[in-house]
Amino acid sequence: xxxxxxxxxxxxxxxxxxxxxxxxxxxxxxxxxxxxxxxxxxxxxxxxxxxxxxxxxxxxxxxxxxxxxxxxxxxxxxxxxxxxxxxxxxxxxxxxxxxxxxxxxxxxxxxxxxxxxxxxxxxxxxxxxxxxxxxxxxxxxxxxxxxxxxxxxxxxxxxxxxxxxxxxxxxxxxxxxxxxxxxxxxxxxxxxxxxxxxxxxxxx
Numbered sequence: 598x599x600x601x602x603x604x605x606x607x608x609x610x611x612x613x614x615x616x617x618x619x620x621x622x623x624x625x626x627x628x629x630x631x632x633x634x635x636x637x638x639x640x641x642x643x644x645x646x647x648x649x650x651x652x653x654x655x656x657x658x659x660x661x662x663x664x665x666x667x668x669x670x671x672x673x674x675x676x677x678x679x680x681x682x683x684x685x686x687x688x689x690x691x692x693x694x695x696x697x698x699x700x701x702x703x704x705x706x707x708x709x710x711x712x713x714x715x716x717x718x719x720x721x722x723x724x725x726x727x728x729x730x731x732x733x734x735x736x737x738x739x740x741x742x743x744x745x746x747x748x749x750x751x752x753x754x755x756x757x758x759x760x761x762x763x764x765x766x767x768x769x770x771x772x773x774x775x776x777x778x779x780x781x782x783x784x785x786x787x788x789x790x791x792x793x794x795x796x797x798x799x800x801x
Contacts, residue, residue, distance in 0.1 A: 599779035604654070604763065606634045608773030612647035618770050622650035622787055624745070624761070624778060627679040627691070629657050641683045641790050650787035650794070652761070653680050654726055654745070656694035662710040663703060669693070669713025677718060684790030690743045692724035692761075692786065698750040699731045704738075707731055711740040724786055726763075729754045743786050745778075760785035 603615070604624035615623065623644060625636035641651055655676040661668060676691045693714055695707060707725075715723045724743030725735050728750030735741045736758045744759030755762060760782040768775055780787070787794055 599762075599781055600785075602650075602652070602761075602778040602780060603768075603770065603775045604778055605773055605775035607632070608775070609640065610771040610773040610775070612643050612649060614771035615644075615649060616647055620649060620770075622652060622778075622780060622785075624652040624654050624692075627653055627655045627676045627683075629675070635679065636683050638683050638790075641685075645684070645789035645792070650789060651683075651685070652692065652745075652786050652788075653683075653685055653689070654692040654694055654724075656696060656726075659694070659696040660699075662693065662695045662699075663706045665706050665709040666713035666716075669710035670716055671713075672710075673714040673717035673723075676714075685788050686791065686793045688722070688793055689788040690722040690724045690786040691718065692726045692743060692745045695725060695727035695731050698728060701730065701734065704731065704734045708735065708738055708740045711735060715740070729756060732756045732759055745785075757781075 600621050601619055602622035603620050626634050655672055711723055721742050723741050725741045726745040732744045732746045733756050745761035746759040747763040761780055763776055763778050765777040768777055
């Protein structure tokens with residue numbers, strides 16, 4: 598059974614509003630943005646205390662992954678530093694965003710970027726957010742362990758290996774614009790401050 602979650606950037610719905618809406622997890626950003634997009638330690642603590650799981654996604658620019666291996670290595674180092682500061686355990690993955698309609702001809706650069714990230718985090722902690730094509734090709738090439746697929750640029754296709762699906766955009770909770778997601782696997786990279794999910798934890 599799918600587990601309901603959301604992702605958002607600059608707004609903060611607050612744990613109480615998220616609980617009331619039935620949200621079980623939130624996907625939150627790490628980045629170089631200085632205007633309030635990023636997950637903070639206090640936000641992570643608030644959500645964790647409310648029993649809401651967190652998922653970390655790194656995005657600087659939409660097409661950053663075309664920067665290849667060096668870009669992936671640099672981003673993974675920054676992502677790890679920010680995630681640690683927010684209380685994410687060091688066994689949890691980071692999803693790296695390919696937030697555009699990437700073609701098969703761009704996959705080599707994307708795969709190299711993921712190789713760079715894996716050189717820092719380890720392959721078992723590398724995830725990818727993207728449409729169907731990049732997700733499918735990255736899984737086939739063994740470049741990722743986690744996939745978060747958006748319905749955008751997917752043509753109605755879903756890769757069954759992706760643990761997360763972003764299935765609907767442009768919703769509002771407590772005045773904050775956000776997207777709807779669903780977890781399709783027991784382990785979708787979720788965590789709470791200082792805690793990874795245990796074997797007996799429910800996926801939501």
